[in-house]
Amino acid sequence: DAGITQSPRHKVTETGTPVTLRCHQTENHRYMYWYRQDPGHGLRLIHYSYGVKDTDKGEVSDGYSVSRSKTEDFLLTLESATSSQTSVYFCAISGTSQETQYFGPGTRLLVL
Amino acid sequence: AQSVTQLDSQVPVFEEAPVELRCNYSSSVSVYLFWYVQYPNQGLQLLLKYLSGSTLVESINGFEAEFNKSQTSFHLRKPSVHISDTAEYFCAVSGRGQGAQKLVFGQGTRLTINP
Numbered sequence A: 001d002a003g004i005t006q007s008p009r010h011k012v013t014e015t016g017t018p019v020t021l022r023c024h025q026t027e028n029h030r031y032m033y034w035y036r037q038d039p040g041h042g043l044r045l046i047h048y049s050y051g052v053k054d055t056d057k058g059e060v061s062d063g064y065s066v067s068r069s070k071t072e073d074f075l076l077t078l079e080s081a082t083s084s085q086t087s088v089y090f091c092a093i094s095g096t097s098q099e100t101q102y103f104g105p106g107t108r109l110l111v112l
Numbered sequence B: 001a002q003s004v005t006q007l008d009s010q011v012p013v014f015e016e017a018p019v020e021l022r023c024n025y026s027s028s029v030s031v032y033l034f035w036y037v038q039y040p041n042q043g044l045q046l047l048l049k050y051l052s053g054s055t056l057v058e059s060i061n062g063f064e065a066e067f068n069k070s071q072t073s074f075h076l077r078k079p080s081v082h083i084s085d086t087a088e089y090f091c092a093v094s095g096r097g098q099g100a101q102k103l104v105f106g107q108g109t110r111l112t113i114n115p
Helices: none
Strands: A004-007 A010-013 A019-025 A031-038 A042-051 A054-057 A064-070 A073-078 A087-094 A107-111 B002-006 B010-014 B019-021 B023-027 B031-038 B044-050 B056-058 B064-068 B073-078 B087-095 B109-114
Touching: A004 A087, A010 A019, A019 A031, A019 A087, A019 A107, A031 A064, A031 A073, A042 A064, A042 A073, A042 B087, A054 A064, A073 A087, B002 B087, B010 B019, B019 B109, B023 B031, B023 B087, B031 B064, B031 B073, B044 B056, B044 B064, B044 B073, B073 B087
Parallel strands: A010 A107, B010 B109
Antiparallel strands: A004 A019, A019 A073, A031 A042, A031 A087, A042 A054, A064 A073, A087 A107, B002 B023, B019 B073, B023 B073, B031 B044, B031 B087, B056 B064, B064 B073, B087 B109
16 A cells, blocks of 8 residues: 555534644655545545645635645645535545556545 | 546446446546545545556456547446445546646446345
């Protein structure tokens, strides 16, 4: 298994509070991605990174920001959580644009 | 931009029966195609992928998929399923030459194997 961990694995928070999810890799891969999974929608790309300090928006980026200050960590921040952001969040990594994306175990977030 | 449609949200089959999970895509550029599998309470694992070359690709556990450019399809098949194949299956597409591999996923097909 690719060395990807996500923390926390579960989180319950209240509307309006900030939340940061962490993705950590030990593979030294260049590309990192954040997806959210919702019933009936499959997975949708939120943001991705193609290097340290290099990030870009995905399909559903509104309400989310990311940061990557070192190769191994990619942070996803919800500045002010809303109930519509209740979801399961997956991080993925890949070495090149053609290589397989390896997914982390996921973070289950509930916004009350 | 790309989009993916998985035509069946749920597919129930009996053990040892054949199965086909359907996937159609649309794209204005050439694509890479993928099938991922998600077992209960786990992350996604790559099942197989088409990047180039032979249009028929196979996985190590007996699944195969065929890239059909004219029909814009990438259907997943297995001639004889096992209880352990019970999972959710996602078809995904990304555009070639776009830098990062920005996957666009279908809605998923839940495969249930009955004994």
